[in-house]
Each structure stands twice: as structure tokens, then as C-alpha cells.
Amino acid sequence: MKIRVKMVSVLQKYAPHEMDEFIFTVEKGTNAKKVSELMDIPETLKYNMFINERYCNPETVLQTGDKITFFPLMDGG
Amino acid sequence: MHGWKGKILRVDLNTRSMNEEKLNPDIAKDTIGGRGLGIYYMNKELDPLCKPLSPENMMIMAAGPLTGTGAPTGARYMVMTKSPLTGAVTCSNSGGYFPTELKKAGYDAIIVTGKADKPVYLWINHGQFELRDAGHLWGKTTHETTDLLTAETDTKARVACIGPAGENLVRFAAIMNDKDRAAGRSGVGAVMGSKNLKAIVVRGKEKIALADPDKFKAFNHDILKAFKESIKEAPLGLTVNGTAGVVLTTNLLGVLPTKNWQQGTFDNWENIHGETLTKKYLVSNKACYACPIGCGRKTKVEEPGFQGEGEGPEYETIYAMGSNCMIDNLAAIAKANFLCNEFGLDTITMGATVACAMELFEKGFLSEKEVGQPLNWGDGDALVELTRQTALCKGFGERLAQGSFRLADSVGHPELAMVSKKQEFPGYDPRGAQAMGLAYATSPIGGSHMRGDPAYFELFGIPQPMDPLVWKGKAKPTKSFQDLSAIIDAAGLCIFFAVRNLADKSLEVKPTGILAYLNAATGADYTLEELMAAGERIINAERQFLVKAGFARKDDTLPSRLTKEPTPTGPAKGSVCHLEEMLDEYYQVRGWSQDGIPSEKKLTELELGGKASQ
Numbered sequence A: 001m002k003i004r005v006k007m008v009s010v011l012q013k014y015a016p017h018e019m020d021e022f023i024f025t026v027e028k029g030t031n032a033k034k035v036s037e038l039m040d041i042p043e044t045l046k047y048n049m050f051i052n053e054r055y056c057n058p059e060t061v062l063q064t065g066d067k068i069t070f071f072p073l074m075d076g077g
Numbered sequence B: 001m002h003g004w005k006g007k008i009l010r011v012d013l014n015t016r017s018m019n020e021e022k023l024n025p026d027i028a029k030d031t032i033g034g035r036g037l038g039i040y041y042m043n044k045e046l047d048p049l050c051k052p053l054s055p056e057n058m059m060i061m062a063a064g065p066l067t068g069t070g071a072p073t074g075a076r077y078m079v080m081t082k083s084p085l086t087g088a089v090t091c092s093n094s095g096g097y098f099p100t101e102l103k104k105a106g107y108d109a110i111i112v113t114g115k116a117d118k119p120v121y122l123w124i125n126h127g128q129f130e131l132r133d134a135g136h137l138w139g140k141t142t143h144e145t146t147d148l149l150t151a152e153t154d155t156k157a158r159v160a161c162i163g164p165a166g167e168n169l170v171r172f173a174a175i176m177n178d179k180d181r182a183a184g185r186s187g188v189g190a191v192m193g194s195k196n197l198k199a200i201v202v203r204g205k206e207k208i209a210l211a212d213p214d215k216f217k218a219f220n221h222d223i224l225k226a227f228k229e230s231i232k233e234a235p236l237g238l239t240v241n242g243t244a245g246v247v248l249t250t251n252l253l254g255v256l257p258t259k260n261w262q263q264g265t266f267d268n269w270e271n272i273h274g275e276t277l278t279k280k281y282l283v284s285n286k287a288c289y290a291c292p293i294g295c296g297r298k299t300k301v302e303e304p305g306f307q308g309e310g311e312g313p314e315y316e317t318i319y320a321m322g323s324n325c326m327i328d329n330l331a332a333i334a335k336a337n338f339l340c341n342e343f344g345l346d347t348i349t350m351g352a353t354v355a356c357a358m359e360l361f362e363k364g365f366l367s368e369k370e371v372g373q374p375l376n377w378g379d380g381d382a383l384v385e386l387t388r389q390t391a392l393c394k395g396f397g398e399r400l401a402q403g404s405f406r407l408a409d410s411v412g413h414p415e416l417a418m419v420s421k422k423q424e425f426p427g428y429d430p431r432g433a434q435a436m437g438l439a440y441a442t443s444p445i446g447g448s449h450m451r452g453d454p455a456y457f458e459l460f461g462i463p464q465p466m467d468p469l470v471w472k473g474k475a476k477p478t479k480s481f482q483d484l485s486a487i488i489d490a491a492g493l494c495i496f497f498a499v500r501n502l503a504d505k506s507l508e509v510k511p512t513g514i515l516a517y518l519n520a521a522t523g524a525d526y527t528l529e530e531l532m533a534a535g536e537r538i539i540n541a542e543r544q545f546l547v548k549a550g551f552a553r554k555d556d557t558l559p560s561r562l563t564k565e566p567t568p569t570g571p572a573k574g575s576v577c578h579l580e581e582m583l584d585e586y587y588q589v590r591g592w593s594q595d596g597i598p599s600e601k602k603l604t605e606l607e608l609g610g611k612a613s614q
Ligand code: SF4
Pocket: B073, B075, B095, B096, B286, B287, B288, B289, B291, B292, B293, B294, B295, B296, B494, B495, B496, B497
């Protein structure tokens, strides 16, 4: 099935051709963690994930057409 | 004593008398220091009903037992007093180098009462202290004051002072130390100004003795090693872009307050983002004492009309003066920030008050004649000009100097002030970060992120993520984070390091690393339970003060915009903050009545004695 992947800021370098958004094909039943592994984002890099602009768990399973967003952790204020 | 210096300096400006007092070791342990010590003395000696700008009010500057020890980010102190902005207790915190110098000069805290008959400054030099005439400094900016004072005392001395805003009793005047670090919030600078105290200058050479130096060193080594490991793959965002890097996250999550909190996303966010700041204006990073992060920004702006040099802007300044005013000109924001530092003003309240005025102007509740100029969204020139007028209490600035609540109330629209307990919020819209709304409403000092910041869970996922849009079950983690913040503030640490590296990775954020540092430094043998109880004790002691000053559930509020108007854009679209539901849960978790009054049982359990009744 096809999903959309968006990489934000420093994570963009883990996207094909460093694109910020692209279509990606995964098997049915793929969860968010699996997508992050397929992207080769190092485990030591801290980031959060959204599916369709809502926070998700690594275990959340994606559906066809879903958009998954990876964004780096930033704190401050 | 170890960690603590064991001495407090008392200054009575009415009689110009000063004396040293021993710090009781039991009180030191129970209160930890800093914020805990401050509220202990306020509850003991200050009438909660006193007028904040009267001589009766006390101003306490208190460092923590880890301040100056070399523990990472052990650089901080608290300024505590009754606030002229909120009428509640306030504890405003700052880093830099002044707090460490205060410890090296021999003191854990300075307690100032009374009012000098004319401007003075306090000069503390290796355990010697004197009040000196400050007539020649009155009217000077914080930078000028600092330069003049180091020239006339000791070039290595550290200075905390007020600028013209504090002298003019602007309700949100700051106390600036080391020129650009601010104990910014709630008008602590106005209290100092009301006492005719222009500055405190310190110089010291004493060592801060540690109970178990070997253990301290070994633990420090491990912590710093783990920290370095954690940033191997990518440096910390805080180091690269400062706190301003958070613009990306908050805009993405739809919680970047925009147009006086009418929306949570800002189309031009990239123009005010930390990366833009780094590219266009960064001169170098700046770190507080013993800090491995260095989130401070030394910046320089050359655009005509906005030229200047200094530190900042931080994320909170960028939200308040930027998206919140629809200003996407980072040069204008930086310039207004420089002016705030030099005049001694809180950037959050300054920006948020201008944003509120812009909405009042748009809706016709303020006229061009009253403001003295048009005040449209996005006008960076107006922001800079009004910042100047506010500090000097000139023109429309005299009304802005009262903060957004009093301004909006004066034209019959208090609901347009984005405040809790009359203090403006930091930059996280609680419609898209529910626990933040609870933290704002229950913060003892009014709208604040530093007195409890569950945005760490909800927006940054540190140390564990929580769904920001869910309100159920948020009371407990909010309480845990508030208690942790109290411990961080009392110990003299910075939240940016401590939350990531010195607390456990659960939603309880147990202060395991702080415990190890505290015990090695002080030898006080805290158990984890004792330390956590000490954090809870601080929150309850502050609440006792608030209750006696007349505060209750009726004051733990948010503006109706946040609880009734659904946010119109971004991932949080359609949601409001469920404050009342969370409050019910929160008071229960705290062991307070449903009116927000600590129960006798809770106070007895925390050895705070007495009732908290009004
Ligand atoms: S992280 Fe920033 S504010 Fe905190 S101690 Fe370091 S430089 Fe200071």
C-alpha cells in the first residue's frame, strides 16, 4: 500500500534525495516503527511521529493513504 | 556546611542596617534552597496581604545548594517576592554568573526589606557588605549600570540590576544579571525599584565545599559522558538554534500562539524560526556557568532602524513579539528584545501586551488617538517604539506598563487578555497541549512554563510522549512535573539539562540524578522520597501563601478564548482546553479541596503545619 512520508528539518537527510515529502510503498499492517526503520533513522536520534497530524505510538498501524511525519525533538522555551 | 554556604545576608533598607544570619541545616534540607528557601521566609515573615510595591514587601534572592558547585547547569538563582503584576507569590529565575558569584561571596541568599530614602546599590565583597549611593546610576540602562559598577568596584564583580523600567515601576520590570540574563517575570524589577535599590554587585573567592568531592566528581563524569553520548548523532537543537528552534515544533503541532492566541499556526513561521536566527544574526553561543548546552544567543542586527547587539531572542520572546503580534520581521523582534534587556523588561509580557493592544485596536476598543499611532497586526516598528515608551512610562506606554489584563480591563474587555492570575502565558496553546493549560492555571505565579512544563511530555516527547489533545489523566503527570520543577528551582539547576539528564524516564520524572548530586554536594542524605516530598512541600507552601492572599479555585483560570473558542487551524483544529475537568482531577491528586485549598492532612504530611484557610 502507498503512504506519504514527511521528514522535518534535520531528518530530511534520511529521505530519498533529501525530499521533504514523498510517496512510499509499504506492506499492509506496517506500523510507524517499521517505517522509521525503513528510513534508516539512527536509533540515537530523538524524534517524534505523527500520523495524519495526530501523535502516534511506534505500534500504530498505518492505512493506505496515511501521512506519517517525522520531526526532531526540540525543547526549550 | 557543604553545598550550602550556611549564611544569609539580611538587608533592611529602612534603617540601612545589614547583618549575617546562619542558615539552619534542618531548614536547608527541608526547603532544599533557592525557591524552597524563598517561600519558607515569605511564609514566615511576610504579610500575604501587603502591597507589592510597599516597603513591607520582601525581595529574596536565593541560590541553591548546587549553584556554583560545577554540577551541569548549576548556575541559577531565584528572585522571590509578592508580585505587582499578579498579587501572588512570584519566583523568577535566572542563570549566568551572578548566582555563582553570590555563593562564592559567602551567601546562599539575600533578604531585602524596607525602602531606601534615595537610590542605593549593595556591594558585597568577600563577606564585606555596604550600601552605596546610586544617584549617578538612576536612569541608566542595565548595560550602562553594569559597566559603571564593575568599573567602580571590581572588574570581576557580577551585577544584578534594574533598568529604567524597574525604576518606573513597570509591573513587569525584570532584574537583569550579567547584562542579558533575566529574572524576567512578574515584575520583580519593579519591587526592586520600589525599594530604591538599583543594583546588587558581588565579588567572592570562597570555595563551595562539597561533602563527598570524589563521589561528586565520579558522578559528574558519568553524567557528562552520557550527555555527550546522547548528542553524538546530532547536536542538541538547543545548542544549534537556541530555544528559538522550538518554533518549528510548536507551529507543526498547531500550538504556536498567533494573533493574540486567535490561532495556533503562523504562515510566516520560517521567518522567525531559530534556523533563520542562526543564519542571519547569530554571533556566537553563550552558556551559563557550568553549562554543557549553551542555549544563549549572542546576536547582532544591522538592518536600518533595528540595529543593535545583545542576547536573544529566545523562543518565548519570538512567540510573544512575533507570531502573537503577526510580526515576521525577526530584526524588529530582536531589536525589541535588546531594548527589553537594556531597559529591564520581561519580553513575554511586553510582547503579549502589545498583541493584546493590537486586537483591542483592531476591534475599535482603542483609538489611534489613545495609542498615539496606528497599531496594526504585523507592525514591527510599532512594537519597538511601544517597548521604549513602556519602559519609560511615556505616552501609551504608561498604559502598556500595567500589563495586558489591566489594559484590556480598562476598556471593558478583560477576556482579551491572555493571562492566568493576570500574568501572560508562554508560547504553547493549551488547546493543543491540554496539560499545559492545567499547568498555567495552577502555576503559583500565573501564566508560566518554568514552574511546571508538561509541554515536555506533550510537545517534545521528553522523557515520554503523551497525546497532547487528550485531557484525561493529565493531572498526575502535571503534578509530577510541577514538583520536579520546584526541586530544580530549589537546587539551583536549569530545567533544560535536568529534565533530560537528571530525572528518570517515566511520567513521574523522579529526580534520581538530582538526588545523587545533592547528596554528594551537601551530605544531607536525602532519600528519593524525602526529595520528592521536598518538591511537593514547596508547591504547597506557595499555595499556603496564595490562599492567605485570597487566591482559590476562582483564580486558577484560563481566558474563555482557550476554553470555549475551538482553535481554527493545525493539528489541534476544533479543540478547546478542558480546564475544569482537569482541575477536578488535579485538586484530588494534590490532596487539596475542590476549591483548591490544601487539606490539613496534606499540610501535616508535608510538615507545613497550620491551616491554609483564608
Ligand atoms: S541551557 Fe541555556 S539557560 Fe540553561 S544553563 Fe545552559 S545556557 Fe543557561
